[in-house]
Amino acid sequence: MGTIKRDVSSMMDIWVDSATELELQVTVARLPGMDLVETLSVSVNGNAVTPEEIMGEAGTRIHRLNVERGNVLVQYSAAINTPADPVAVQVGERSLYLRPSRYAEADKFFGYVSAEFDLSKPPIELLYEVSRFVAARLNYIPGASDPIDGAEDTLLANAGVCRDFAHLVVALLRALNIPARLVAVYAPGCVPMDFHAVAEALIDDKWLVVDATGLAPRQALVRIATGRDAADTAFLDNHSGNITLNNYEVIATVDGDLPIDNGADHVSIG
Template sequence: MPLAITATLSFVAPHPVDCLLQCEVAGTPQQRIVNGVTTLPAAMPVQRVAAQDGVGERFWITAEGEVSILYEATVEIARRPAELSSLGQVAKTALPGDTTQYLFDSRYCAAETFQSLVEDEFHSLHGGARVEAMRDWIAQHFTYAPGTSGSHTTARDSFVERRGVCRDYAHVMIAFARASGIPARYASCYAPEVTPQDFHAVAEVFLDDGTGGDWVLVDPTGMAEPHETAVIGVGRDAADVSFLTSFGLVDFGGHAVSVERY
């Protein structure tokens, strides 16, 4: 499935400030970048660095004054939807070393606090079947409500409030999975059915697909289908995959995202 993606960001830096951005689609075997261009103010130097787990790239800029960034890309998605209930759980002792970090608590996802809940609620299910049930439970018990959460909202906060946006849904899904002993990470992405259209967030869980295990996209909001999702980057939670991180004061002017089937 080919997607046409456009994203714009604008902000003002009163004084020179280093900024780290991650808004470009990652080139992976499951998603091929047909073309992609990021346009920045003239003469602004860019330093590119590998992103978390080697999925995509971040880039550094030193911003001063008014900054407008335009990203345009066409991406071919080759990812096939997985039948979650058919996937097994990889034994902890058999997990690849780089996945074990995604069993631990992180800034927004205190999984340990959910261990009793997931065991009580999903004790008869394992692996992909449990992930599927947890995804459906979140979808049924949460209300998608823009403006009801912020940059300090944790998975625990969202669970108590039972509302939020994609970021919050993803954090709760990640916390549930980790509490079940299943590695889970946060994925920022673009998808055409996101409403209102914006940068989107989903979870990825590591399950046994018969070849030793692989990462599988899971979206509790139900807005992003794997075969129409273009992943930007991954991390422990939202703190690792912000589209803009400024190491100093900036006045954020806003952003806009458009994702269309091509």
């Protein structure tokens, strides 16, 4: 990917109506080789607080805090001066990412993939065939899906947003016996700009990324969170209590021109 310099930032304004435990996943994944300069600030009713940091898959960082009633403001910015090294494959990942999950119900697609794809083809060919299939099958329509929709719902609706595209790619790949997972990313060039979701597949002991939406060049993506599906990678989650996301903003840019993505190159993200 070279040494593309990227700058990312996000802001969330959250109203907490009753006491809750918040979990945030907005910081760039901490991985070897990356030159990262960042600032995370969280305030509750105007008072600065320091969330607990929990390390997850592939450098994922969850920031957790308990909050009483009031307003929470989250502000994050980062400069990624050099990319991270490719993510190493861990023991057990093949097993974990072949299993059906909440939003990527691979077990519902075994018969379907047998009819739609040539199972004798190499995994690398199937990876790009699945991505092209989903791109052709679905329409990108904000508001067309429900947050609790899974891959089967998306296939039937023929529409969704980035997480829906990624869930369907992941489910189909797993049904084809290709380990796959979802990655939440900052995506320079993405229109509309937002937190973005893409799929990763384990091919020849390397994690390769595909994006059936085609909304942003894969070479510029910045990893935030990695997991089985959106249940593991949500930028905001809470346990008990009640919250409202009043407003949020995401910005991601590169220094210079955006890379050109032909959709066929083998791309890994740090």
